[in-house]
Amino acid sequence: MALIETKKLVKIYDVGDEGIHALEDVSITIQKGEFVAIMGPSGSGKSTFMNIIGCLDQPTAGEYLLEGQGISGLSRDELAAIRNRQIGFVFQGFNLLSRTSALENVELPLLYNHVPAKERKRKSITALKMLGLEGREQHHPNQLSGGQQQRVAIARALVNKAPVLMADEPTGNLDTKTSIEIMELLVQLNRDSGTTIILVTHEPDIATFSKRIIRFVDGHVISDEKVKK
Secondary structure, eight states, rough: OOSSEEEEEEEEEEETHHHHHHHEEEEEEOOOOOOEEOOOTTTHHHHHHHHHTTSSSSSEEEEEETEEEETTOHHHHHHHHHHHHHHHHHTOOOOOOOOHHHHHHHHHHHHHOOOOOHHHHHHHHHHHHHHTTTTOOOEEEGGGOOHHHHHHHHHHHHHHHOOOEEEEETTTTEEEEEEEHHHHHHHHHHHHOOOEEEEOSSSSHHTTTTEEEEEETTTEEEEEEEEOO
């Protein structure tokens, strides 16, 4: 069974009296343990596709299966429960709470899952240590470098042991050296833990860290190729 399967996905946004087709008949299969990069110019549909498979949005038509479960048509609460249990998100802007420590930021998904305080702390410390942030647990975001903030965000995405990590332009706010460090970290996570990683990027150099690149143009998939190492 595929981890992610879309069948003829269509997404139409109503803009005034006009319907804008963001996705048109998109059928893609992603297996457990893959590292896939989604590429395309602005307006190509790549972010819309990410939002749908990340259970942040619903398609206008077509079918989306996550681990064999039909997602299309679920309620907001049902989608939120799936996101919290099965999908971790990492964004370009880190999305950390500025007035809380690294440890407290990582604890958030566990708090939403009503994990007891002692267990939350233990799991979050372990996640931060795995991301090379031992000793930074009590630092606030403004006390951390951009790369360290992104590591906190990745630790938060992984602390629930979600099988899928979705990263939307995760290196967009980072310098070249730090971007490479973050991508090497994602490669290691994919290799060592089997976490499925789906990466949205417009940077060809960043996409080559993945194992497969899917390119979108005008809402259509124009290529789907394995990365030659």
